Amino acid sequence: xxxxxxxxxxxxxxxxxxxxxxxxxxxxxxxxxxxxxxxxxxxxxxxxxxxxxxxxxxxxxxxxxxxxxxxxxxxxxxxxxxxxxxxxxxxxxxxxxxxxxxxxxxxxxxxxxxxxxxxxxxxxxxxxxxxxxxxxxxxxxxxxxxxxxxxxxxxxxxxxxxxxxxxxxxxxxxxxxxxxxxxxxxxxxxxxxxxxxxxxxxxxxxxxxxxxxxxxxxxxxxxxxxxxxxxxxxxxxxxxxxxxxxxxxxxxxxxxxxxxxxxxxxxxxxxxxxxxxxxxxxx
Ligand SMILES: NC(=O)c1ccc[n+]([C@@H]2O[C@H](COP(=O)([O-])OP(=O)(O)OC[C@H]3O[C@@H](n4cnc5c(N)ncnc54)[C@H](OP(=O)(O)O)[C@@H]3O)[C@@H](O)[C@H]2O)c1
Numbered sequence: 459x460x461x462x463x464x465x466x467x468x469x470x471x472x473x474x475x476x477x478x479x480x481x482x483x484x485x486x487x488x489x490x491x492x493x494x495x496x497x498x499x500x501x502x503x504x505x506x507x508x509x510x511x512x513x514x515x516x517x518x519x520x521x522x523x524x525x526x527x528x529x530x531x532x533x534x535x536x537x538x539x540x541x542x543x544x545x546x547x548x549x550x551x552x553x554x555x556x557x558x559x560x561x562x563x564x565x566x567x568x569x570x571x572x573x574x575x576x577x578x579x580x581x582x583x584x585x586x587x588x589x590x591x592x593x594x595x596x597x598x599x600x601x602x603x604x605x606x607x608x609x610x611x612x613x614x615x616x617x618x619x620x621x622x623x624x625x626x627x628x629x630x631x632x633x634x635x636x637x638x639x640x641x642x643x644x645x646x647x648x649x650x651x652x653x654x655x656x657x658x659x660x661x662x663x664x665x666x667x668x669x670x671x672x673x674x675x676x677x678x679x680x681x682x683x684x685x686x687x688x689x690x691x692x693x694x695x696x697x698x699x700x701x702x703x704x705x706x707x708x709x710x711x712x713x714x715x716x717x718x719x720x721x722x723x724x725x726x727x728x729x730x731x732x733x734x735x736x737x738x739x740x741x
């Protein structure tokens with residue numbers, strides 16, 4: 459049985475992956491209090507003690523707006539330097555290293571989607587740190603695999619995510635404005651977990667590659683507005699959804715207007731509407 463070390467234990471992917479696959483792998487999941495990945499010696503000591511076959515890194519600094527100013531140092535420390543620590547230790551010990559990245563490594567200003575080999579050009583500091591993260595991981599460890607995903611949502615009404623927020627707001631308001639000028643693929647975290655399981659089962663095929671794992675959409679992807687409309691429709695919520703532009707909800711960090719990820723690998727995730735239905739059926 460493969461031994462898999464997961465960092466960022468409290469994160470949704472770690473949680474879902476463990477729930478689905480704890481009988482198939484020997485899983486060791488660590489939170490930030492179990493392992494300080496800033497500390498190279500500690501990472502080295504912990505990894506050599508655990509001796510995993512694979513590390514899945516779910517730890518990240520994720521405050522996209524704060525990364526522009528007050529969180530800039532943490533953003534680069536966590537999202538670039540610490541990942542380098544993990545990649546370096548796994549390279550020395552010949553361990554496979556899977557790390558989660560984002561569609562925000564792309565600029566996304568034109569009406570197009572992004573394939574795995576396309577040139578990156580981050581639009582904000584968070585995306586820049588993740589871009590460096592990818593480069594460092596691939597440079598340091600030939601067994602690194604970059605899994606880019608986008609707009610994740612997860613089980614449970616207690617967790618703050620877009621789907622849960624729309625259900626709550628849509629049930630109590632008569633109308634609400636929703637951004638309709640950013641296009642992407644949403645991703646049910648369960649589907650991402652299953653894709654990572656498929657990846658682990660044939661890991662030698664995917665080493666030193668970038669993979670795009672998100673639920674599939676048609677055309678250029680969908681917007682928050684499209685996603686909300688589908689959430690309302692699948693929940694029979696009647697609320698007036700009013701499309702608006704992102705300029706009506708300004709944020710410190712710019713977001714790509716078009717960041718749909720195209721997946722050319724043989725591991726495919728299902729359509730976004732099916733992923734959403736499964737999520738809602740299990741709430
Ligand atoms: N959410 C999305 O829609 C989305 C989209 C695309 C890509 N991603 C990628 O998915 C990953 C997670 O994103 P998220 O926004 O969903 O994450 P999140 O909920 O903010 O979770 C981040 C995880 O990182 C861990 N972490 C933070 N600082 C740490 C530290 N100093 N040492 C060890 N662990 C630390 C946290 O662990 P503790 O709880 O123990 O502190 C937490 O489990 C990122 O790589 C992100 O780029 C997310």
